[in-house]
Amino acid sequence: MKLSPFVRLTIVLLMLFSLSLVPALAQDCEGEVIELEFMNWWGAAREALMDTLIEHFQAENPCIRVINQVQPWDNRAELLATAAASSNPPGIIMSTRPETYQFAISGLITPIDAFVEAHGTDLSVFYDGEIGLQYWNGELYGLPMPTAGGLTSLYIYNKDMLRDAGFDPEDPPETWQEMEEMSAVMTIADPMGVDAMGAEIIGDDWSFVAWLYTNNGKYASDDGRTLLFNSPEGVETLEWMVNFTNNINGGVENVTDFFQDTSFSQGDHPWYEDKLAFLRINTSFYGHMNVNDPEEYSDTSRWGTMLRPYNGDNPDATHAGTTGYNFSGAWAYTIPAVHSPEKQEAAFKFAEFIGVHPLGGCAFLFAQSRPSPVKACNENPAYYEVNPTWSVVLEGLATDVPVSITPVQGQLAEILSNAIEEALFGVKSAEDALNDAHADMQALLDEFWADFDAGNM
Amino acid sequence: MQASIKAQPSQSDKTWKLRMQEWWFRNRSLVGFAFILPWFASFIIFDGMPFIYNLYLSFTDYQIGTVGTPPWIGLENYVEIFTEDKLFGKSMYNTVYYLGFSVPLRLIFAFLIALLLNMRVRGMELYRTLFYVPSVVPLVAATVIFAGLLNTRYGLLNQLFVLLGITPVRWLSSPDAIKPSLILLSLWGFGGQMIIFLAGLQGIPDDLYEAAAIDGGTGWHRLVYITVPLMTPTIFFNMLIALIGGFQIFEQVFILLNTDGGPLQAGLVYMLHVYNKAFRDFEFGYSAALSVILFLIIFVLTIVLVYTSNRWVFYGDAQDDEP
Numbered sequence: 001m002k003l004s005p006f007v008r009l010t011i012v013l014l015m016l017f018s019l020s021l022v023p024a025l026a027q028d029c030e031g032e033v034i035e036l037e038f039m040n041w042w043g044a045a046r047e048a049l050m051d052t053l054i055e056h057f058q059a060e061n062p063c064i065r066v067i068n069q070v071q072p073w074d075n076r077a078e079l080l081a082t083a084a085a086s087s088n089p090p091g092i093i094m095s096t097r098p099e100t101y102q103f104a105i106s107g108l109i110t111p112i113d114a115f116v117e118a119h120g121t122d123l124s125v126f127y128d129g130e131i132g133l134q135y136w137n138g139e140l141y142g143l144p145m146p147t148a149g150g151l152t153s154l155y156i157y158n159k160d161m162l163r164d165a166g167f168d169p170e171d172p173p174e175t176w177q178e179m180e181e182m183s184a185v186m187t188i189a190d191p192m193g194v195d196a197m198g199a200e201i202i203g204d205d206w207s208f209v210a211w212l213y214t215n216n217g218k219y220a221s222d223d224g225r226t227l228l229f230n231s232p233e234g235v236e237t238l239e240w241m242v243n244f245t246n247n248i249n250g251g252v253e254n255v256t257d258f259f260q261d262t263s264f265s266q267g268d269h270p271w272y273e274d275k276l277a278f279l280r281i282n283t284s285f286y287g288h289m290n291v292n293d294p295e296e297y298s299d300t301s302r303w304g305t306m307l308r309p310y311n312g313d314n315p316d317a318t319h320a321g322t323t324g325y326n327f328s329g330a331w332a333y334t335i336p337a338v339h340s341p342e343k344q345e346a347a348f349k350f351a352e353f354i355g356v357h358p359l360g361g362c363a364f365l366f367a368q369s370r371p372s373p374v375k376a377c378n379e380n381p382a383y384y385e386v387n388p389t390w391s392v393v394l395e396g397l398a399t400d401v402p403v404s405i406t407p408v409q410g411q412l413a414e415i416l417s418n419a420i421e422e423a424l425f426g427v428k429s430a431e432d433a434l435n436d437a438h439a440d441m442q443a444l445l446d447e448f449w450a451d452f453d454a455g456n457m
Numbered sequence: 458m459q460a461s462i463k464a465q466p467s468q469s470d471k472t473w474k475l476r477m478q479e480w481w482f483r484n485r486s487l488v489g490f491a492f493i494l495p496w497f498a499s500f501i502i503f504d505g506m507p508f509i510y511n512l513y514l515s516f517t518d519y520q521i522g523t524v525g526t527p528p529w530i531g532l533e534n535y536v537e538i539f540t541e542d543k544l545f546g547k548s549m550y551n552t553v554y555y556l557g558f559s560v561p562l563r564l565i566f567a568f569l570i571a572l573l574l575n576m577r578v579r580g581m582e583l584y585r586t587l588f589y590v591p592s593v594v595p596l597v598a599a600t601v602i603f604a605g606l607l608n609t610r611y612g613l614l615n616q617l618f619v620l621l622g623i624t625p626v627r628w629l630s631s632p633d634a635i636k637p638s639l640i641l642l643s644l645w646g647f648g649g650q651m652i653i654f655l656a657g658l659q660g661i662p663d664d665l666y667e668a669a670a671i672d673g674g675t676g677w678h679r680l681v682y683i684t685v686p687l688m689t690p691t692i693f694f695n696m697l698i699a700l701i702g703g704f705q706i707f708e709q710v711f712i713l714l715n716t717d718g719g720p721l722q723a724g725l726v727y728m729l730h731v732y733n734k735a736f737r738d739f740e741f742g743y744s745a746a747l748s749v750i751l752f753l754i755i756f757v758l759t760i761v762l763v764y765t766s767n768r769w770v771f772y773g774d775a776q777d778d779e780p
Contacts, residue, residue: 077737078736081521081739082736084521085521102521106520106521107522107524108521192609192615192619192625193609253609253627253631256627256630256720257609257630260608260609260630261605261611410737411738414737418721421721422721425721
């Protein structure tokens with residue numbers, strides 16, 4: 001009997017469909033299936049990777065169905081807060097450290113100490129500096145992934161640009177002064193601003209805080225009650241940022257325009273056009289570079305990783321980065337308090353899988369050539385193959401310093417960010433901008449601690 | 458034969474029918490009410506009740522995570538707004554600055570285009586459509602297009618400026634250029650006002666223009682002494698709507714400048730401040746108080762404008778109708 005092409009195609013499709021059902025049938029759940037909405041910001045580019053992680057998890061936990069809800073990056077904080085505060089929040093939420101603290105004091109998320117104890121989760125697998133950031137008021141609220149470290153301590157640099165400018169491509173700048181000298185040569189002005197840039201050193205408040213630590217400064221006291229950023233080191237740091245931006249990059253507007261409407265993750269960033277010599281990165285950039293320009297990524301004669309330069313004029317200063325400060329620090333997976341114990345239990349299982357399982361965060365981060373908050377994961381020798389600058393990444397992680405913050409960090413950061421902008425635009429001197437911001441921020445912080453100490457939250 | 462005889466209505470049936478007709482006649486306005494009921498119901502549900510709830514929230518310390526009844530704090534939010542909130546004054550200034558330029562410019566622009574489109578030339582329907590088309594483009598899409606046009610390095614406007622030897626403008630990166638950029642963007646949606654102006658222009662009787670022509674009036678005279686005075690009710694209406702809408706400018710700023718309002722918060726308009734307080738700082742009670750203040754400002758301004766309108770708005774000479 002000869003079958004028509006249509007019938008043959010239908011049979012093939014049916015066979016494929018039935019094959020796809022096999023794993024599902026093999027992992028059949030005998031009890032009730034718990035659906036776990038996983039609200040996260042891993043982005044479309046990493047959605048497939050996350051789906052793989054989820055598949056592995058579901059293979060081990062057939063009674064939990066994880067729904068991967070990748071969220072848009074725009075208005076992330078607003079989306080997250082409204083979802084967390086709603087009467088029907090997602091089953092598990094990816095939040096930053098300030099958000100975790102804020103939700104914790106608002107009672108929106110549940111501490112996970114009891115789950116950790118019940119499951120016998122070994123927290124010592126994490127770096128102390130990573131798991132330590134997830135505690136508020138002595139209670140643990142989430143397990144970390146990715147690292148809080150390596151977000152501000154590293155720069156990547158363009159060896160071709162250094163070579164063309166007459167510098168040794170294997171000898172990147174160690175200090176502020178060296179980076180200044182090199183940038184001055186590589187920054188090229190044009191009628192629209194700058195056509196090529198040595199280094200962009202400004203950003204929001206966290207950029208200032210990162211430079212502050214490379215000048216032996218400190219953002220706040222260890223107990224988080226006193227702000228210290230307007231120290232002489234802080235003023236010197238901001239003055240240096242302002243002078244660098246004005247003298248070398250031609251002003252803050254030039255910098256804004258140079259990067260306007262571009263994104264490293266989208267591939268339209270000046271870096272990919274050999275227009276930027278030194279780019280401050282977080283460790284996610286390796287994965288993005290590998291996706292957007294695999295040829296360049298694999299050719300380490302064209303780029304390298306270096307540590308964030310320090311103030312060579314300050315004998316106490318050295319390479320440094322920060323962890324756990326504002327947005328750039330400490331993601332975790334937190335569990336809304338309103339859910340049933342069964343759903344919270346399922347959420348913890350998933351958080352634990354993401355956090356410590358070799359097929360969870362470990363594999364997920366390895367696939368992006370970026371480090372894990374779990375010590376053992378980073379000891380995988382294959383990292384040196386997938387990330388040609390892995391030794392510098394580990395060096396960067398070692399220089400990171402944890403920063404003390406509180407649940408009102410979001411509001412404090414906003415004030416500091418505005419103050420830095422005022423200094424960059426010349427509205428105020430660096431010293432006045434920092435002192436004014438300090439006064440406002442400390443008042444806000446004192447108010448918070450007064451309420452906290454009085455047991456009002 | 459009996460079957461073919463129609464049944465005659467009894468006296469009581471007649472009375473009942475007359476009574477119904479009489480009731481219906483007396484209450485015929487119910488039809489009107491029935492027609493406005495859907496709008497009225499939605500107004501109560503979607504505007505009135507939220508407004509009252511918002512008013513209540515403005516006297517509370519309602520924050521994210523507040524469970525149950527939010528704590529009542531009286532006028533504390535309002536006191537804080539007027540005594541401590543630095544961004545209240547800044548955002549109000551930015552909004553008034555925007556209104557001060559965008560409303561008149563948009564009115565003038567829409568009026569001039571409406572005048573052109575009121576001329577009798579071939580293909581006018583096409584021109585009218587072309588000028589109205591931008592108004593049907595969603596605001597978000599238009600703003601995204603403008604973001605591209607206003608890009609300092611690659612935007613069409615600056616490329617054009619460079620070709621003409623004009624210094625490029627840092628539309629969205631310079632604090633001085635942010636508000637003009639927003640005003641420029643506001644001109645995009647002039648089509649709605651233009652259509653209203655056009656309808657007003659077509660309502661002006663031709664005989665007035667003919668009489669003016671016979672008396673030797675020039676085009677300018679006709680515009681100043683006939684068109685503009687007779688259009689003042691339409692101008693007033695458009696102005697009022699533009700002012701109310703202008704105070705609530707939000708989406709385009711949000712898309713172009715994000716929540717911080719651009720460099721030095723030069724584009725931080727009032728509604729953005731309201732939004733930030735609610736969804737960034739999660740102080741919903743405070744944010745509610747800010748929006749109540751905005752309502753009061755718009756309300757008072759509208760009352761003042763309506764009361765002063767009889768000094769310049771021409772509604773026809775009422776004395777002509779008197780015997």
